[in-house]
Amino acid sequence: MDLVTRCQAGDVDAFETLYRQHASRIYTLACRMAGSAEDGEDLLQEIFLQAYRKLGGFKGDSAIGTWLYRLAVNHCLDYVRSRQAKMNKLTETLDAESSFEPTARRETPIARLDLERAVERLPEGCREAFVLHDVEGFDHKEVADLLGIAEGTSKSQVFKARMKLRGYLRGK
Amino acid sequence: MHPNEDLLNAFADESIDPSDRADVERHLASCASCRQTVADLREVLRAAGALALHEPPVRAWSRIERAIRLEAESRQSTQNPQNSESKTSLRVLRVPRALRSTSWRAWLAAAAALVLATVVGLRYAPPRGSDDTRANAPAADTQIAASDSAQSVEAELREAEAHYENAIKGLEQIANAEKNELDPRTAATLQKNLAVIDQAIGESRAAMRSQPSSEPAQQSLIENFKTKIRLLQDTVALINEMRKGNEAGAARIVSGLKDKGD
Numbered sequence: 001m002d003l004v005t006r007c008q009a010g011d012v013d014a015f016e017t018l019y020r021q022h023a024s025r026i027y028t029l030a031c032r033m034a035g036s037a038e039d040g041e042d043l044l045q046e047i048f049l050q051a052y053r054k055l056g057g058f059k060g061d062s063a064i065g066t067w068l069y070r071l072a073v074n075h076c077l078d079y080v081r082s083r084q085a086k087m088n089k090l091t092e093t094l095d096a097e098s099s100f101e102p103t104a105r106r107e108t109p110i111a112r113l114d115l116e117r118a119v120e121r122l123p124e125g126c127r128e129a130f131v132l133h134d135v136e137g138f139d140h141k142e143v144a145d146l147l148g149i150a151e152g153t154s155k156s157q158v159f160k161a162r163m164k165l166r167g168y169l170r171g172k
Numbered sequence: 173m174h175p176n177e178d179l180l181n182a183f184a185d186e187s188i189d190p191s192d193r194a195d196v197e198r199h200l201a202s203c204a205s206c207r208q209t210v211a212d213l214r215e216v217l218r219a220a221g222a223l224a225l226h227e228p229p230v231r232a233w234s235r236i237e238r239a240i241r242l243e244a245e246s247r248q249s250t251q252n253p254q255n256s257e258s259k260t261s262l263r264v265l266r267v268p269r270a271l272r273s274t275s276w277r278a279w280l281a282a283a284a285a286l287v288l289a290t291v292v293g294l295r296y297a298p299p300r301g302s303d304d305t306r307a308n309a310p311a312a313d314t315q316i317a318a319s320d321s322a323q324s325v326e327a328e329l330r331e332a333e334a335h336y337e338n339a340i341k342g343l344e345q346i347a348n349a350e351k352n353e354l355d356p357r358t359a360a361t362l363q364k365n366l367a368v369i370d371q372a373i374g375e376s377r378a379a380m381r382s383q384p385s386s387e388p389a390q391q392s393l394i395e396n397f398k399t400k401i402r403l404l405q406d407t408v409a410l411i412n413e414m415r416k417g418n419e420a421g422a423a424r425i426v427s428g429l430k431d432k433g434d
Contacts, residue, residue: 012240019233027228037226044228048236049243115219134220159181166212 004064008055015055019048022065026072032131033076035120043079047072073132077146080128118168122161129154130161174206175199184213230425231402234409329390336397343404350411362407369400 006014026047031040051068058067122130128147132138133154138146143154175183175196182188183196200207351359376393383389406425413421 010244012237015240016233016237019236023228023232024225027232028223028226031226032223040226041229041232044232045236045239049239052236052240053243115216115223130220134217135223155182156178159178162181162184162213162216163177165216166209169216170212 004055004058004060007052008058015048015052018051018064018068022068023048026068029069029072029131029136030076032116032119032135033073033080033128035122035124035127039079043072043076047075050075073146077128080124114169115165118165121168122164126157126161126164129157130165133158134162174203177209180206180209181213184210185217229402229406230421231406231409233421234412332394333397336394336401340397340400340404343401343408347404347407347411353411353414358410362403365403366400369396369403372396373400 001009003014003017007018023044027040027044030043030047031037034040034043047068051071054071058064062070119127119130119135129143129149132143132146133140140151140154140158143149143158144151147154149157175192179188179192179196183193183200188196200210347362354362373393373396376389376396379386379389380393410422410425413425
C-alpha cells in the first residue's frame with residue numbers, strides 16, 4: 001500500500017511521513033506569506049490538519065506534493081485576506097515601520113537573514129505578491145488568479161515590494 | 173528624464189517590453205543612479221531566489237498529531253452530545269496567533285486558551301494530581317468574558333499575567349510529574365533553560381515595578397512568559413515522544429532544547 005493510500009486509510013504514522021517530506025517547504029511558505037514564524041507555525045498546523053481531513057478526496061490527478069502545496073497556498077491566502085489578520089497587521093505594520101532599523105549601506109551581496117527580515121516587514125498585499133512571484137516562482141497571471149487581483153496590480157505590487165526591500169536593505 | 177520604477181523593475185527582471193528596452197538601455201548608459209537601482213533590484217531578485225527553507229519547530233508535529241487524534245475522538249463523540257470536551261480542545265490550535273497581537277485582550281484570550289492547551293496535554297499524558305488543572309478550563313472561559321468589561325490596560329495586564337502563570341503552572345505539573353521519563357542530562361538542560369527564563373521574568377517584573385506603564389517592560393514580560401510556555405510545551409512533547417518509544421522524535425526535540433540552551 002503506498003503512502004497516500006495509507007494516509008487516506010487514517011494511518012497517522014504514514015501521515016507523519018508525509019508531513020516530514022513536505023513540512024519545511026510549507027512552513028517556509030507560510031512564514032513568508034504571514035510575515036512571521038509564529039503565524040507560520042499556526043498555519044502549518046492548520047494546513048496539515050486540513051490536508052488530513054481532505055486527503056480522502058485526493059484522486060491522484062497531480063503529485064501529492066503539488067496538491068498539498070496548492071492547499072497550503074490557498075490556506076495562507078485565506079489567512080492574509082481575513083479581516084482579523086488585516087486588523088492585527090495594521091497595528092503590527094505601524095509598529096514595524098516605526099521600529100525597523102535599516103542596516104548600514106550595503107556593499108556586499110544581500111545576506112539571507114537580512115532579506116528574510118525585510119520581507120517580514122513588507123506591507124500586506126505587496127508581501128504576498130512578492131513571495132508568490134519572486135520567491136515561489138509563480139508568474140503574474142498565476143499570482144493575479146491566486147490573489148484575486150488584476151495582472152497589472154500583481155506587477156505593481158511586486159515592483160513596490162522590491163523597491164521597498166531595496167530601500168530597507170540600503171538603509172534608506 | 174529617468175525611466176519610471178515600473179520600467180526599471182521590468183528591465184531588472186527581463187520582462188520589459190522590447191519596444192521600451194532600447195530606451196532604458198540608452199538611459200542606463202549615462203545614468204549611474206538608475207544603473208545602481210537596476211543592480212540593487214537584481215540583487216534583491218537573486219537573493220529572493222536563493223532564500224533557504226526553514227525547518228518547523230519540533231513541537232509542530234506533536235501538536236498536529238494531537239489535534240488529529242482529538243478530532244477523531246470528537247467525531248466519535250458526536251453521537252454523544254454531552255461529551256463536548258474534545259470540541260473545546262480543538263480551539264487550541266488556532267489560538268497562539270493572537271499571541272502576536274499587541275492587544276491586551278488578545279493576550280488574555282491566548283493565555284486563557286493555553287490553560288485549555290494544558291488540559292489537552294493532560295488528556296494525553298495524564299500526570300498525578302491533574303484534576304486541579306483540568307478544573308481551570310471553565311474558569312478561564314469565564315474570565316475571558318469578564319475581561320470585556322475590564323477598563324484599564326494595567327488591569328488587563330494583571331489578568332493576562334495571571335492566565336500565563338496558570339498555563340505555566342499546568343504545564344509544570346505535567347513536566348514535573350513525568351520528569352523521571354527524561355534522562356538526567358536532558359533534565360539538567362531543561363532546568364538550566366528554565367532558570368534563565370525565570371531570571372528574565374524576574375528582571376521584567378522588576379522593571380515593571382519601577383515603571384508600571386512602560387510598554388517595553390510589559391512586552392518583555394509577556395515575551396518571557398511565551399518563551400517559558402514554549403519550552404514547557406516542548407518538554408511535554410518530548411515526554412510524549414519518549415512514552416511512545418519514538419527515539420527519532422525525541423532526539424529532534426532534545427536537539428532543539430539544546431540549541432536553545434547554547
